[in-house]
Amino acid sequence: MTKDTVQTGMPSRLNTPIRFFGYFTPKDIIRMGVPAAAAHAVVQTAPPVHPGLVYGAAGLIGLAWWRLRPYRQTLDNLIGNFVRYLGESRGSIEVEGRELGYFSGADSALTAVLEVDPTHLEMQKPGRQKALRATYRDIFKSVDHPVHVYSCQQDLDLDDYREYVEEKATGHGELQESYSRYVDSLSDRGLTATTHYVVIRVEKGKTGWLSSWVPDTIRNRVGDDNEQDHCSQVSGLIRRCKHLRTELEAAGLNVDGLAGDQLEEFVETNSHSFSTGVTWTQKAGSDADGYRKSVYVHEFANNVPLGWPLSMLRIDGKVDVTQVIEPRKTGDAVKTLEKLKRKQDAELSTHISNGRSTSKLRRIGEEIDQIQDLLAKQEDVVVDYEAVLTAHSEDKQECRETFERLVRRLDTLQIDYRQPVTRTDLAARTENPLTGDPLDESLLMPGISAAAGFPFATHGIEDIGVVYGVDSSDRTPVVLDRWGWKSHSMARMGVTGSGKSYAAKLELLRLLLVHPNLQVYAVDPKQEYAALINYLGGTAQTLGSDTEYSFDSDYAVLVPEDRGDLESVEHMVDGLKQMYSAASRDDRKTLILIDEAKRLLEHEAGRHAFNQFVLEARDTNTAITAISQSARHFTDYREGRDILDNMPGKVLMNHDNVTESMRDYFDLSQQEAQKIQGLATGDDAPYSESLLKVSDQVDAKLRVQSTDKEHDLIISASEARRTVSDSSAATIRNQ
Incomplete structure (x- = not known):
């Protein structure tokens, strides 16, 4: 996703010294001549037994002075x-x-x-x-x-950020302590x-x-x-x-x-x-x-x-x-460039007469001409x-x-x-x-x-928000506040096993720390998030036709009767609309997770409802996280592209295939496409990787990390309300 960096032409070192015989500058002549002159003076005033040795030593000294x-x-x-x-x-x-x-x-x-x-x-x-x-x-x-x-x-120094988290977090003691230790560990990593x-x-x-x-x-x-x-x-x-x-x-x-x-x-x-x-x-x-x-x-x-x-x-x-x-003042610059041009021309003539290479000198001459031309046209300064x-x-x-x-x-x-x-x-x-x-x-x-x-x-580094990962290029933690974006929504895209669901759950746990009154709703066709929502004290409700869902709890998830069994996307659309209605009646911050977003994107009515919700989410203080197995599920459709356009946050995890529509939408080079296909998934490395792009803020390759407490909650959330012992050390577990 990182765009190719623009290259800028740089001139050579323009002040080229004049070289006699193509080798020696005037200062070099002095360096070699002073020892010879001193030796000659010694020989003339107090002739030694072997004057040749004196001249030979002077020559070696002069040569060393010039060469070393x-x-x-x-x-x-x-x-x-x-x-x-x-x-x-x-x-x-x-x-x-x-x-x-x-x-x-x-x-x-x-x-x-x-x-x-x-x-x-x-x-x-x-x-x-x-x-x-x-x-x-x-x-x-x-x-x-x-x-x-x-x-x-x-x-x-992340002390201010840690104090911010500790001040915000209420009712999540062990989770907050584990996260605070993680923040401290980031500061300790140099x-x-x-x-x-x-x-x-x-x-x-x-x-x-x-x-x-x-x-x-x-x-x-x-x-x-x-x-x-x-x-x-x-x-x-x-x-x-x-x-x-x-x-x-x-x-x-x-x-x-x-x-x-x-x-x-x-x-x-x-x-x-x-x-x-x-x-x-x-x-x-x-x-x-x-x-x-x-x-x-x-x-x-x-x-x-x-x-x-x-x-x-x-x-x-x-x-x-x-x-x-x-x-420099233009007049002074012009005089300096003219002087340098005369020196360069003289040096060029010397090189030509001695049969030496003139390519660098000719390039310097061309560069001086170009700078003079810029000054003449008043297009630049020196x-x-x-x-x-x-x-x-x-x-x-x-x-x-x-x-x-x-x-x-x-x-x-x-x-x-x-x-x-x-x-x-x-x-x-x-x-x-x-x-x-x-x-x-x-x-x-x-x-x-x-x-x-x-x-x-x-x-x-922002002083509010949550840590989304560590920038691989400079090892800097990326701290972001979704509710500070022009729209609060994000798309997470990657193949099965790439770590997108794990990262979404990790973000959820951290958002709960800094937004203690956060409401969390999820549409969960594959029952990826139901266990965690239940563990947090939320309610799970079955998707079906003509069903009225209750959103009285701060945490609610809509799931099919059987995992993956969702023949009609209309059930998802209806559930999403009811979520939107519930969120619009409450001014608290709301996070909505939409798993298997491709089901909505492949359905005309689903794409329309999805797009409408994303467009109006900011007005209801709602952040939508759409999760799909490939970015092409968005980029293959005009409405899907419109949805991405209104989502400032985009997370690309490992993809088996980078399609032409993906290349076109994200303006990917061949190297960037290969980078996406080579991102670590967690199955083949002790961590997962993602490319995170947030409009006008971040475009970085991240390593996703969790604390022991976060990892245990995510992995063992199916055992709802199970007491998880607090880790006695600030050991960080990579996904």
């Missing part, structure tokens, strides 16, 4: 940065004044922070993805200052949560024209230049925040400005003391995420998927992604783009392992990277939201390419 590249950096760069590193002062990051919605750092820059809620990028169709990318690019076109974007990961921030800075003395934005009433009350400059900073910061917030919200994102206690907590979290090694950063006096190890992007592959940082955020372990985007990726953990070995997984993922995407060796202090400040960008390792590219780094692509 530890960490893919030249020796002189490493040594120079190491000398700077030794003399650099390091320690805590000090900030002042956070009570007004902004703060001032040690460099006197004023900083404000916007928190951005993510949107589920992968569930968007390609057209929507392209529109989102263009909207994000337009933000770069509309600003004239650096934009710092931080995607920060922390340990997942799961992470990602928070996205956009940080806006205005540096002191660099407000420029922003000072003209200060109201005269403020300027006249301020006497000295320092105070006027401060007012300019504040006014400029406010303007930039308002503008960015408006642009982000126009892209359909929810944005909140941090202030008060939220800003205080944000600053306290990041204004830690730190110490740095050659390749590591460590928080001083703190065990929480004390070890950090970073890389920065040196060059991208020709194409990257939109929202490529999401791939980094999904690896096993905690990773922060820092992106700095600084738009930006300096920087991406820093940081693995972190409270344990050094775990941090190292996360870092190794990070660089392997970069290798998979063919993204060239560098470690900031002997510049870890600069990297630490760049990836810290409280400071600027002293690392300064940016790439020149068009705004549409920088927009491929769209970071707000993770899905958050």
Whole structure:
């Protein structure tokens, strides 16, 4: 069900150095020439016994200086940065004044922070993805200052959610305790949560024209230049925040400005003391995420998927992604591109004369031409783009392992990277939201390419609802509240034995915890749910012609006399209509389970009644769960498709066959169709899997899990009211 992610073209590293003879840059000539010049001076001033040895040693030193590249950096760069590193002062990051919605750092820059809620990028169709990318690019076109974007990961804390469940659950003591332990176990599995921030800075003395934005009433009350400059900073910061917030919200994102206690907590979290090694950063006096190890992007592959940082955020372990985007003025960009084009042409001529390959240089030349064309047509802007990726953990070995997984993922995407060796202090400040960008390792590219780094692509965790499973891609629990959807209905589809009935019962038990007054009705031709309804204290009634059913109990199920014996679908239709009538007279939340939904879908009157009920269910505070052995039972009929259109939730479990109508409705690729046929069923694995899609919220592959208590209730519900001993351990049983 996941749509193919849109690919974005990325330019090469455009600043190509000139190489003499096709091999040596001017700096390389110096590296090899300095030892030779020193050797010549020694021979001339104090001739040694064997001058040839001196020249030979100088040649070897020069060759090593040119050739050796530890960490893919030249020796002189490493040594120079190491000398700077030794003399650099390091320690805590000090900030002042956070009570007004902004703060001032040690460099006197004023900083404000916007928190951005993510949107589920992968569930968007390609057209929507392209529109989102263009909207994000337009933000770069509309600003004239650096934009710092931080995607920060922390340990997942489900304490608030557990407390919510414990507060809601009444009368289900053992079930609630078992579920609470399950929620705690999810937090203990090393799961992470990602928070996205956009940080806006205005540096002191660099407000420029922003000072003209200060109201005269403020300027006249301020006497000295320092105070006027401060007012300019504040006014400029406010303007930039308002503008960015408006642009982000126009892209359909929810944005909140941090202030008060939220800003205080944000600053306290990041204004830690730190110490740095050659390749590591460590928080001083703190065990929480004390070890950090970073890389920065040196060059991208020709194409990257939109929202490529999401791939980094999904690896096993905690990773922060820092992106700095600084738009260039058009005039400056044009001059820079012209200069790069001249260097590229000169380098190309050298390669041709030396018979060397020119394919990469020609590609760079074409890319420069394309960017110049975009500027000439005013279709894009040129930006300096920087991406820093940081693995972190409270344990050094775990941090190292996360870092190794990070660089392997970069290798998979063919993204060239560098470690900031002997510049870890600069990297630490760049990836810290409280400071600027002293690392300064940016790439020149068009705004549409920088927009491929769209970071707000993770899905958050709701603080209400129930756990439907754990996302297989990033091991994040998927918590959803059906009564928060535009319609509350869901279809569960899968072959016999795929686990759809088990998952429906599991959802029912969890809904009872968070909705204590929930009414549950079921139409149950195969008597799949009657035992559980009876165990809960409900009533079972026999389906038949001209029967008046009673829905005085909170739990009721309609079953045939014999399991599977239902010759006339009219009995199901009549029972469904009476359920609808009962639900419409009660404003409490109602869950209706319709098993063997294909019986209704294969009958014209059944499809009509089914569709009408789904359309009007929201008005009666009713959630319908339709269960069928194949999605084609819906997709083969126009009315079935209409029903799915009005069901925000769709769960696909294992299918033996993915039909053309299914491919067409769900817009499935060949790979996605194979994924559905390969989902674990519980018979061939210690868990079951499903593909869950909820409109505008989730599109994920889930593993379905239950607690011991839930499992025992589902399996042994036929022994109604049997006392099930409480499990003494928080052991989680996979279906």
